[in-house]
Amino acid sequence: MSAAPTAARLGLLACEVCRLVSRAPALGGDAHCPRCSATLHARKPASLARTWAFLITAMILYVPANMLPIMDTSSLFGTQRDTILSGVAFLWTSGSFVLALLVFFASIMVPLAKMIALTVLAASVQMRAAWHPRTRTRLYRVIEFAGRWSMLDIYVVTLLVALVHVSTFASIHAGPGAAAFGAVVVLTMFAATSFDPRLIWDTLGEKP
């Protein structure tokens, strides 16, 4: 593919807030959008470094998020500690197959798939790969949209703790896994917003 007419090649900057395209200033320094005065960048600043930093932290926290209990249920029969996976198993064995699948996807598959996808995207940009830029861009679009749904379990735990709190029959408390899991969701969202999909296309123009 020959050098495509991108804003960056033509010395233009697109505002990420109001989308106005304006001429980049001749001198260095921070450019500001003439319409909405947002700071303009040709590409998100330090995109790859930030993406990696958030991503690696999320990967490390993914371990305690899944190993530690996110919920402790204490009742007359003792204390039961639930991890995310055992919560899914509970839904499945009690017959709520659709919800079990839903929670399994939102809490286990989505964060995992998101971290793998972001690793592939960041690594491919780092290696200046030229394969399937359109597919990679689409992948980015999907993970940016899907990531929020992982918060599902956090809300479930919140409601369970609030409702089964005062009862004499049982009480539910949030476990340490919940904080780790919440952090994973937040960090992967930060990682996704730090990544600049335009970098996928930048390498294409360089190749002869």
Added chain:
Amino acid sequence: MSASPPVACLECDLLHRRSPLPPGGEARCTRCGACLYRWARPDANERALALALAACILFVVANVFPIVGLEIQGVHSSATLIGAARSLWDDGARAVALLVFVTTVLVPAAELIGITWVLAALRRGRRGWGAVPLLHFIESVKPWGMVEVFVLGVLVALVKLTHVASVEPGAGLFAFGALMLLIAASAAAFDADAAWAQLEAGR
């Protein structure tokens, strides 16, 4: 205005010339397929304002009434969203409580009040006080408003609880369901291009 301004794809940076769209149409990037801009009805922001205003009212209803009520062995308990976040905070899970509060109360509230304020001012042909920073703010916190995920979370919690207790969905739950739809409808109707152009003209 002079010739129609160019538009750059935010996902691959390719420049495009703007051209008029048929009603309901959408312009996509010729290279990566990302959406560049959508057709907007002339009264798009009027609709967005009406929907946002309705959402503001429902937001109050959703937060005042309990979401779910629960009865275990004669003991009744119910929780509003803010109450639930509070009991999580009291339980020691402060970071999680904060995360819940920010994503389901603070961000949606700020977004709704902000967009209502900006659009109401524009409708009267004025540039509302702080409109530009407000729109910036709304744009940057948008991914953190998660009302629709919360509604799904309530449903999952309800199903889990039906195994151990009798649960009744409260008025808050229905209000949240409607709020979720109104937020989505208002965001879909909002014509950011027109709003920015109007703000620029009013400067």
